[in-house]
Amino acid sequence: MRPTGLPAAAVRDEIAAALAEDVPWPRVLNSICTAPHPVAVEAAHAAAHTNLGDVRIFRGTKRIERAAVALLLGLLGRPQGAGSLVSGGTEANLLAVLAARRDAATAGRLTEHPEVVVGSTVHFSFDKIFAALGITPVRVPVDDGLRLAPVSVEKALTADTIAVVATAGSSELGVVDKVDEIAAVVEPHGVWLHVDAATGGFVIPFARDIGLPLPRFDLGVDGVRSVTIDPHKYGLATVPAGAVLFRDEEVHQADSFFHGTPAHTTFLGTRPGSAAAATYAVLRHLGREGFVEITRANYENTRYLVDRLAAAGYGLIVQPELNIVVARVPNAAEVSRLLGTRDWIVSTSTRFDDAVRVVVTRHVTRDVIDAFLPALVAADHDVRAEVAAR
């Protein structure tokens, strides 16, 4: 640190210069996050000083968190449930697994080697969680549609199983597990079913409203005990805003998660009330209709991208269920790297070598797609020429 401070204007310039190095949103095609809604930015700014780790002080902010959670519970079919706003999908998934472990202990079913059944498309946040908690993941293969198959789940259940995780919108492929069918096989065993809807939670309810044939995945499905949903993704809130929601109020007691921390139902201690304010502001401002319109536009742009890809000769790895397009492009890793040097950010797949993945979120408009397609074709062409010359 310098002995003397810099004028605020100089610091502002330094920060502006750093932010100018970030890739601008219209070139970001790999992220489920987008520019937060202006009402979220305003609310976050107003609440920048707040800390939900101390609710004796920030009573009004806590009220906002409760109200945001109530809105999310209504969206996900269980107004009488409970939950917390957290830092994102990873923390939400962690808390759900902790609640499942506690539930197994309470029911006298917790063994020395607890297992959680997951599909091979489960998000990598679970790898961190299982490593941290000493839980063994039991990975079951997905079916031809890249979904967790209920019959494989049932076969994988053992006396050590404390939970099953289904995914409502895998981040890599945008595939939605048939949560209702999985719940039907899991529930009779008394095992906790967690649904990771970090990616799909702010899409599927609205996509169903516009008539798309996606399954129910929420707390209204019998047997679903907890759901992760992320306001900082398609919920247009500022980062870091995640949420974990539970079917039963009594699960959501502080010592369900961590013994001896009566005031906290989250992993983080000090945590931003700004994220709660942003989440609440967007939910109140857009209402269901606002989200439906955004979702409709995202799906229309998804269709537009698929058509443009087809016209350029690119097929798909999987038909998009969400607004995530996974195109079949040879040498995908190299194409992605080359696009990156040209300031186009796409991602690839851990499962398929020839997949370029594009998330068609709010900033990925037709204009962006029209600019991206020639860039993709050029990168593909250059990589093919380089490969042929080797």
Ligand SMILES: Cc1ncc(COP(=O)(O)O)c(C=O)c1O
């Ligand atoms: C399905 C899913 N689960 C969990 C996560 C982790 O969320 P976060 O990065 O907010 O911790 C993501 C992030 O993309 C995700 O898509």
